[in-house]
Amino acid sequence: MSEPSGTSRRSFLKRSAAGLAVAPTIIPATAFASADRPAPSDRVVIGCIGTGDLGRRHHLASMLLPNKRVEVAAVCDVDQTRRDQAAIDVYNKTQKKVGIYEDYRDLCDRTDIDAVLIATPDHWHALTSRYAMEAGKDVYCEKPLTLTIDEGKKLVATARTYGTVFQTGSQQRSDPRFRKACELVRNGYIGELKTVDTHIGGGTVGEWKPVATPPPELNWDFYVGPAPYKDYCPNRVHYEFRWVSDFSGGKMTDWGAHHNDIAQWGIGADGSGPVKVQAQGKFSDTGPFDTVLDFDITYTYGNGVVLTCHAQGENGVKFTGTNGWIFVSRGKIEASNREILKTEFKTSDTRLYKSNHHHNNWLDCIQTRERPICDVEIGHRSCTICHLGNIALKAGRPLEWDPVKEDFVNDEFASRLVRKPMRAPWQV
Amino acid sequence: MDALQQALDQLATGQEQEIYKAKLALQGILGEATKPGNEELRAKVAAKLSEAVINGGKYGVAARSEIARRLGEVGKDAEATTLRSLIADLELREPARFALDRIPTPAATEALVEAAQNAIGSRFRAGVMNALGQRQGKGVLEALVEGTKDPNMIVRLAAAEALAEQADPACDPVIVAILEDKTMPVDERGRARIMKGRIRLVGNLIRENKKVEAKKICQSILAAGPAPAQAKAAQARLDEIG
Numbered sequence: 191m192s193e194p195s196g197t198s199r200r201s202f203l204k205r206s207a208a209g210l211a212v213a214p215t216i217i218p219a220t221a222f223a224s225a226d227r228p229a230p231s232d233r234v235v236i237g238c239i240g241t242g243d244l245g246r247r248h249h250l251a252s253m254l255l256p257n258k259r260v261e262v263a264a265v266c267d268v269d270q271t272r273r274d275q276a277a278i279d280v281y282n283k284t285q286k287k288v289g290i291y292e293d294y295r296d297l298c299d300r301t302d303i304d305a306v307l308i309a310t311p312d313h314w315h316a317l318t319s320r321y322a323m324e325a326g327k328d329v330y331c332e333k334p335l336t337l338t339i340d341e342g343k344k345l346v347a348t349a350r351t352y353g354t355v356f357q358t359g360s361q362q363r364s365d366p367r368f369r370k371a372c373e374l375v376r377n378g379y380i381g382e383l384k385t386v387d388t389h390i391g392g393g394t395v396g397e398w399k400p401v402a403t404p405p406p407e408l409n410w411d412f413y414v415g416p417a418p419y420k421d422y423c424p425n426r427v428h429y430e431f432r433w434v435s436d437f438s439g440g441k442m443t444d445w446g447a448h449h450n451d452i453a454q455w456g457i458g459a460d461g462s463g464p465v466k467v468q469a470q471g472k473f474s475d476t477g478p479f480d481t482v483l484d485f486d487i488t489y490t491y492g493n494g495v496v497l498t499c500h501a502q503g504e505n506g507v508k509f510t511g512t513n514g515w516i517f518v519s520r521g522k523i524e525a526s527n528r529e530i531l532k533t534e535f536k537t538s539d540t541r542l543y544k545s546n547h548h549h550n551n552w553l554d555c556i557q558t559r560e561r562p563i564c565d566v567e568i569g570h571r572s573c574t575i576c577h578l579g580n581i582a583l584k585a586g587r588p589l590e591w592d593p594v595k596e597d598f599v600n601d602e603f604a605s606r607l608v609r610k611p612m613r614a615p616w617q618v
Numbered sequence: 619m620d621a622l623q624q625a626l627d628q629l630a631t632g633q634e635q636e637i638y639k640a641k642l643a644l645q646g647i648l649g650e651a652t653k654p655g656n657e658e659l660r661a662k663v664a665a666k667l668s669e670a671v672i673n674g675g676k677y678g679v680a681a682r683s684e685i686a687r688r689l690g691e692v693g694k695d696a697e698a699t700t701l702r703s704l705i706a707d708l709e710l711r712e713p714a715r716f717a718l719d720r721i722p723t724p725a726a727t728e729a730l731v732e733a734a735q736n737a738i739g740s741r742f743r744a745g746v747m748n749a750l751g752q753r754q755g756k757g758v759l760e761a762l763v764e765g766t767k768d769p770n771m772i773v774r775l776a777a778a779e780a781l782a783e784q785a786d787p788a789c790d791p792v793i794v795a796i797l798e799d800k801t802m803p804v805d806e807r808g809r810a811r812i813m814k815g816r817i818r819l820v821g822n823l824i825r826e827n828k829k830v831e832a833k834k835i836c837q838s839i840l841a842a843g844p845a846p847a848q849a850k851a852a853q854a855r856l857d858e859i860g
Binding site: 196229295316325351352353398418475477606611612615 | 636640645652653687691692704713716722727741744745748751779807809810814817851855
């Protein structure tokens with residue numbers, strides 16, 4: 191049955207419940223809220239697209255199933271074992287059977303699902319996100335948001351057209367340490383910001399393995415999807431996809447989408463970006479993995495701030511200003527002077543968006559229709575930083591970037607790398 | 619050019635580790651050749667790659683596919699002409715299409731238009747429609763309009779989505795006509811794709827400040843009884859236009 195035009199499942203449920211309240215009808219107890227469980231009209235029905243390690247272990251098991259505001263109604267993966275295992279997880283936790291899908295479109299076409307959580311390999315993020323948004327779903331998509339800059343532009347446009355509540359999975363934005371560091375920087379407590387150094391770790395060389403017949407549970411052609419077709423090989427699939435440039439941007443986009451995102455936040459460049467990028471890097475001499483191994487990428491912003499993204503060094507983000515520095519990582523926050531960290535913010539200080547739980551922030555925003563802390567454009571712009579680094583490495587020359595037009599300046603060939611053609615019939 | 623020849627020879631070995639090294643070498647060579655101001659080197663590199671892909675029997679299909687794709691990073695009109703000649707080759711047409719998609723010159727557009735008209739294979743032609751959707755111009759428009767009458771639905775729908783990228787209000791009735799063709803009914807998912815395409819067209823028209831035309835299309839979408847998401851999007855666009 192199709193829904194009334196413009197009616198969401200939750201608003202329909204609310205209206206129906208109001209009508210039923212005066213009718214002599216038995217209403218199941220599950221339709222009402224209890225102390226520890228919101229009413230169905232306030233629960234968000236979610237479909238999980240991509241139920242591999244991160245999708246199943248982190249998002250499904252740790253974040254969604256324990257959350258009483260969520261009902262997981264469907265799971266989807268091109269690997270039958272993984273999607274079935276995810277469905278078993280849901281059943282074991284809730285005693286409910288869920289829809290199980292190989293094709294994300296079948297999941298997104300369901301009218302009873304409010305939102306999707308996407309944790310596919312990177313080359314599928316844009317396609318699945320856009321399809322979900324156009325099906326009226328709110329979206330949580332893992333980082334890195336995209337495989338190309340052009341994909342990100344299209345995701346932003348689609349989210350705005352459909353009013354999508356779109357959370358990018360760069361969850362450090364919901365970590366109080368990172369927020370505090372950025373607030374101190376933004377309010378000048380280390381003086382005028384001069385440099386930012388992000389340390390994100392290097393790539394992996396990998397090990398040559400022969401191509402093989404795909405395991406029967408895996409739809410390999412679907413896995414490859416929009417990327418140029420290549421034969422199945424165990425080191426091109428599941429966790430290892432991130433080292434294959436047709437599927438991912440390597441460590442640059444993997445951890446870059448975390449720490450460069452924090453750099454953008456501290457610089458105050460959300461919705462914008464640098465104007466120059468210059469890269470030095472080393473790729474494996476022997477393969478098989480073809481994403482960059484070791485690198486130092488330097489980005490210059492219009493206000494003169496220089497961000498350098500390093501493979502080496504202690505994992506974290508260091509902001510350096512004229513009066514000191516702050517280093518922040520997932521485990522700690524340090525400063526050139528401990529007093530900086532004891533700062534009591536003044537009422538006149540700029541305070542940043544506060545979220546202490548990335549998934550709950552998304553769920554809150556689904557209710558309020560406000561933008562989440564790592565909205566699609568923030569995710570896109572932070573991912574752009576990473577893509578710019580990879581493009582500059584490939585080009586082997588300094589590049590000028592126009593963050594308004596989102597294109598390179600006077601470099602026709604670099605501009606060609608802003609998007610990648612897709613294998614038909616896929617297209618973003 | 620010796621380094622380029624060495625890379626091509628490595629590609630031709632068919633051994634994965636050698637191919638990896640060749641690709642890495644090509645990355646450096648193409649980076650240098652595409653530097654602004656290096657036109658002479660670019661032309662030489664592109665010509666050598668063209669020659670390898672055309673006369674490269676010794677390289678094999680996998681190597682020639684890789685070379686063809688690389689032409690998309692370094693090629694101009696001359697290389698687009700080379701790639702055009704590969705469209706009839708069932709093994710090389712897809713990498714050729716990838717490369718043409720990336721080359722922004724008129725000759726590449728002409729090659730894609732010709733592929734839209736003459737290439738065999740519905741999935742391949744759908745890819746060509748997708749590539750044409752990134753371009754503008756009379757020839758592009760004509761090819762896409764023709765694509766909406768293709769005997770294969772996969773091509774028709776790709777053409778409709780490509781037309782939605784044209785920011786031309788005249789595209790809307792052409793897109794809608796796919797739904798009205800009784801000889802080839804559109805399934806539910808196809809109908810949804812067309813409606814989503816029309817919403818994208820509205821967005822592109824608004825960006826081009828063609829608000830009156832965009833408004834009419836929004837009203838037409840709402841009158842057609844779309845899915846809730848498209849109804850909401852069309853209404854939001856109407857509200858935005860005022």
